[in-house]
Amino acid sequence: MIPPERDLDPRALLRVYGLRPKKGLGQHFLAASEPLRRIVEAAELGPEDTVLEIGPGLGVLTQGLCRAAGRVVAVELDPQMRRVLADQLGQRQNLRVIDADILSADPAELIEADPAARGRMPHYKVVANLPYQITSAVMRHILEARLRPELAVLMVQKEVAERIMAEPGRMSILAVAVQIHARPSLVTVVPASAFHPAPKVDSAVLRLDVFETPALPEAEHLDFFAVVRAGFSQKRKQLKNSLAGGLDLEPGDAVAALQRVDIDPRRRAETLSIPEWVRLTRALAPGLAARSSERVEANHPG
Template structure:
């Protein structure tokens, strides 16, 4: 606090970032509404990368932009494309568009870590630009698909969602996805179609064919 005393626009907040919502941080920084647009620029503790990214991206008041330093291998996973997707990649890309800005060698730090790092920029999507309007249903399906990564999608989803493989196969074909594919090969748009197909209603009325909610 003494070092920053002369910086009139800097308000140090000594707290665990996981235990404060972004709105609470903004209020502590002088914004009474807790909703002022903001950006996150951070050298994240590497063991907290995933929970901290989700903490901000899933917040009621998310940032407009995140620029973070993470492990090089994690940076590659964040920005992955099919067929190299992971649950982490889908989770981050659902809320934003990650881009690896540059690689940072281990020798750039002191003390020198054992791994290389990278600067990653994530441009956060507005809610209407997300791949699916229902994050809960979307991530239940995605989590089911990645729960058994060595299995074909029809079997992984059947086990993850408690459905028959025949029901899942029909829904996958409705979504334009071959049942024999694996989770890491799907794009976000395909996951959105699969979620809709698994949530559709039958022709007789209101009963759901497959319950995802």
């Protein structure tokens, strides 16, 4: 009879390998079993699933993912962590550890690099305990990838999770940027005491159910985010003023565009829903294109 696999203990592993968490990499290792269980449960994994784990660290979460999923591709930048992973989980046939910076890599290529994926369209899920300082960048990277995940389960700062899940009335650029691609939901709140070393703030496990098709085509994203950034550029101002200033429009043109899509020009950016931002972008798009052409002609006369 094969003895059951021992759960990895981050404190013990750090002691055995003589390692210290690196502040520069935002290393806070999850040391409580209940949040680990909730993360794996939220990902709804089965033998047919492939997981892209970002920053596996000491492998505590990786171990649970390997038990539940058919394949795990773990991307780790720290060579000391990769050594621990090789020692502790190297016998796992369904685990592949890759030396890469997720922000410089194409997620689909990482999945396709696994021999088990060759000849198949890579469908995958993302699971990660993210360093706080790269949370927004990683989310944008995976949600705008050429092949997006089916869902993502991410450990993030609690305050960031609350901002991402905001509804009209409390929206932000971050909330808009995520919700155009996915439906966010809270899995659980994780106290700082669940980590080693403990961070200064509590965390939350966030699940992103990624839409098969984003709220608007990629070709419209440039205009969309130009409009959103302009809207939020002066949060305390009414939309008619922030759009006019941020997009270099005549005030009357901004008012007319808002009225065409039944948005009160006196509203503020934080009150708009995703569908309203999409409608507003399309109402403003012809004017944005015309102004872009005027700038090109002005810079290249004759």
